[in-house]
Amino acid sequence: MENGFNKRIFVAWLILVAISLVYLWIDHSATHQGIPTASTVVTVVAICFALIKVRIIMREFMEVRGAPRFLRRLTDYWVVLMAIALFGVYFVGIAVA
Amino acid sequence: MRRPALLDDPKRELWLAWYATIAFYTLYTVVFFIITRTQPPGKAWYTPTQVVGWFASRHEGLLIGFGLIFILGGLSATSIALITYSIRRMSVSRVFAYSYLIIYAVSAVPGFLFICVAMTVGAFRPGRDPEILRWIYDLGFLSFSGTMGVFLIGSLIWMVAILLDKNRVFPAWFGYLNLCNALTEVVVAPSWIFHTGVFAWNGVIAWWINVVVFGLYTGAFIFLLRNMILREDFGTGPLPDLLPPEGRGRMLAEFMSP
Amino acid sequence: MTTTERAVSPVPEQSPSEHVPGGRDIWFFVLFESLAFTAYFCVYLFNRTQHEQVFLLGQSHLLLWLGVLETIVLLTSSWAVASCVQDARAGRYDASKREALLTAGFGALFLVLKVIEWVRLIHAGHTFTSSEFFQYFFFLTVIHCIHLLIGFVVLGVLWYQLSDQKRRSQPTVEICATYWHSVDFFWVLIFALLYVVR
Numbered sequence: 001m002e003n004g005f006n007k008r009i010f011v012a013w014l015i016l017v018a019i020s021l022v023y024l025w026i027d028h029s030a031t032h033q034g035i036p037t038a039s040t041v042v043t044v045v046a047i048c049f050a051l052i053k054v055r056i057i058m059r060e061f062m063e064v065r066g067a068p069r070f071l072r073r074l075t076d077y078w079v080v081l082m083a084i085a086l087f088g089v090y091f092v093g094i095a096v097a
Numbered sequence: 098m099r100r101p102a103l104l105d106d107p108k109r110e111l112w113l114a115w116y117a118t119i120a121f122y123t124l125y126t127v128v129f130f131i132i133t134r135t136q137p138p139g140k141a142w143y144t145p146t147q148v149v150g151w152f153a154s155r156h157e158g159l160l161i162g163f164g165l166i167f168i169l170g171g172l173s174a175t176s177i178a179l180i181t182y183s184i185r186r187m188s189v190s191r192v193f194a195y196s197y198l199i200i201y202a203v204s205a206v207p208g209f210l211f212i213c214v215a216m217t218v219g220a221f222r223p224g225r226d227p228e229i230l231r232w233i234y235d236l237g238f239l240s241f242s243g244t245m246g247v248f249l250i251g252s253l254i255w256m257v258a259i260l261l262d263k264n265r266v267f268p269a270w271f272g273y274l275n276l277c278n279a280l281t282e283v284v285v286a287p288s289w290i291f292h293t294g295v296f297a298w299n300g301v302i303a304w305w306i307n308v309v310v311f312g313l314y315t316g317a318f319i320f321l322l323r324n325m326i327l328r329e330d331f332g333t334g335p336l337p338d339l340l341p342p343e344g345r346g347r348m349l350a351e352f353m354s355p
Numbered sequence: 356m357t358t359t360e361r362a363v364s365p366v367p368e369q370s371p372s373e374h375v376p377g378g379r380d381i382w383f384f385v386l387f388e389s390l391a392f393t394a395y396f397c398v399y400l401f402n403r404t405q406h407e408q409v410f411l412l413g414q415s416h417l418l419l420w421l422g423v424l425e426t427i428v429l430l431t432s433s434w435a436v437a438s439c440v441q442d443a444r445a446g447r448y449d450a451s452k453r454e455a456l457l458t459a460g461f462g463a464l465f466l467v468l469k470v471i472e473w474v475r476l477i478h479a480g481h482t483f484t485s486s487e488f489f490q491y492f493f494f495l496t497v498i499h500c501i502h503l504l505i506g507f508v509v510l511g512v513l514w515y516q517l518s519d520q521k522r523r524s525q526p527t528v529e530i531c532a533t534y535w536h537s538v539d540f541f542w543v544l545i546f547a548l549l550y551v552v553r
Contacts, residue, residue: 006441013434020426023551027419030553038407039553050547054540061437062536063376063529071375071382078386082393082544089397093404273384276505277391283501287494290484295398296494306394 012060019049040094047086055079111182111326114175118319121172124165125209132162135216138238138304141288141297145227148234152219159220163213170205170213177201179322184255186329186336187262193254200251207244212237242298243289245282252279264335267321278314281307376440377529385537388502392541395498396548399491403552406487411553413488416481418472422550425468426542432461433539436513436532443517443528451528452517458535459510462503465542469500495545499538506538 023046030042058075059065065072129136139151152159177198184194215237219230252275259272287296288303295302328336375382403410439454473496476482476489483493513531516522 006438009434009437009441013430016430017427020423020430023547024419024423027551037553038411042551042553046547046551046553050544053543057433057536057540057543061433061539062533063437063440067375068373074382074386078389082389085393085397086400090400090404093401097404097407269378269380270383273380274387276384277387280391280498280501284498287483287490291490294487294490295402296490301398302395302494306391306398309394310391 117175128162133158138299142293145231148231188264193258204247211240249282377533381530381533410488428465432458440532
């Protein structure tokens with residue numbers, strides 16, 4: 001690659017931007033008559049998309065894809081850990097409210 | 098009479114300072130968490146009547162516990178001295194060591210003396226006007242939680258020294274942990290504004306999460322100071338590595354070694 | 356190729372290697388800070404479920420498109436710094452310097468958008484103390500911006516490394532980039548939690 005343009009991370013960027021734009025659509029579908037309402041589905045989907053984006057950033061931008069197995073595993077565990085913490089707290093909170 | 102070689106070992110002095118550091122932090126934890134029960138902090142939203150109750154339930158503890166701190170608090174100097182020594186051992190300019198030393202020399206005042214004085218004064222006369230007692234209570238806790246400038250700048254000085262150092266006195270991950278610690282000082286800043294909620298001086302974010310980070314940070318540097326003393330060869334230039342430990346500790350040690 | 360660039364065969368990206376990008380130390384920092392942020396997010400989410408209406412009302416004052424725009428800007432800056440690392444590794448230092456500047460530029464754009472957003476909210480009467488939602492909003496966005504400002508210092512180090520042939524150190528370049536990416540993915544999470552989560 002003489003000009004150094006890396007197609008793979010460009011595609012990764014496109015996907016990340018696309019997911020970001022999908023948020024606009026999610027929000028639109030969750031807003032009734034201009035008043036936002038609470039929605040577990042929206043929350044779960046929003047957090048899932050965010051964690052997917054985090055994993056893409058780690059794998060492609062931060063070059064974890066080419067890293068030793070322990071780092072690939074560790075970062076995946078971290079994403080799972082964040083998911084468990086966020087969803088756990090959210091659902092416990094709903095139950096307690 | 099010939100002095101035994103052991104007594105001439107300069108590491109003995111470093112070990113003395115290190116054990117004194119352990120003694121200080123143990124004393125600190127026991128006094129604050131157990132004897133005086135000023136940590137976890139009293140609630141920031143207490144009415145004057147509740148503050149009177151808070152002091153009443155801790156009356157003897159405050160006087161005895163903080164009395165101990167007044168006598169032995171000077172031990173805090175040993176950890177600062179060891180850290181300053183570690184910075185002097187680095188390849189960076191001595192300016193870093195001196196700055197750290199000067200900043201932390203005053204750190205004992207907001208770090209614990211203010212709250213000790215305030216709370217002992219509060220406990221001294223149980224019949225005090227509740228409004229004045231709450232004033233003293235606020236003074237104690239705000240000075241303890243809210244005065245972060247010293248520790249913020251001090252952590253940054255140490256961080257920069259570690260990251261610039263070529264003598265590998267401390268590992269880079271600990272340099273970055275200094276940044277995490279410095280940021281917790283920023284996180285506690287809202288405690289000056291909020292009487293209730295997660296940002297009050299006893300709040301989940303301003304206190305509980307912060308104290309976990311601070312505890313990990315303190316544990317880390319006590320451990321690393323020990324490693325430094327073990328590796329010290331009193332020369333100039335990079336410190337030698339520790340001999341590889343046996344067994345289970347090896348993986349962790351390899352990750353943590355500079 | 357110009358005289359300042361030299362032909363160096365790039366590290367093959369497909370095959371896993373022993374190379375930890377930036378080294379273990381910066382990853383320790385990134386993962387540790389992730390835990391700290393996750394703790395803050397958990398506190399936010401829990402309190403959100405306890406006071407739903409207050410949070411929904413506060414959130415309705417945010418402009419989602421502005422949040423999306425900020426996210427895209429920061430993602431682009433991350434893309435720039437990732438390209439910068441690859442170009443530096445391949446010896447294309449002129450290109451990597453350009454990309455480092457782009458990274459800083461997009462980072463600065465993010466900051467400008469954020470400040471405009473804050474000013475707009477404050478003028479509308481929404482401040483740090485005006486509602487529980489805005490306590491978290493300002494706390495998370497400000498603490499993130501502090502990380503971003505530190506990121507500018509880190510980019511300065513990156514630039515310093517790239518600008519002198521004698522100084523160049525690929526590990527340091529990677530460390531700086533890894534830090535910048537962490538600022539990006541913290542924002543990705545903050546955006547989802549503050550702007551979209553219901």
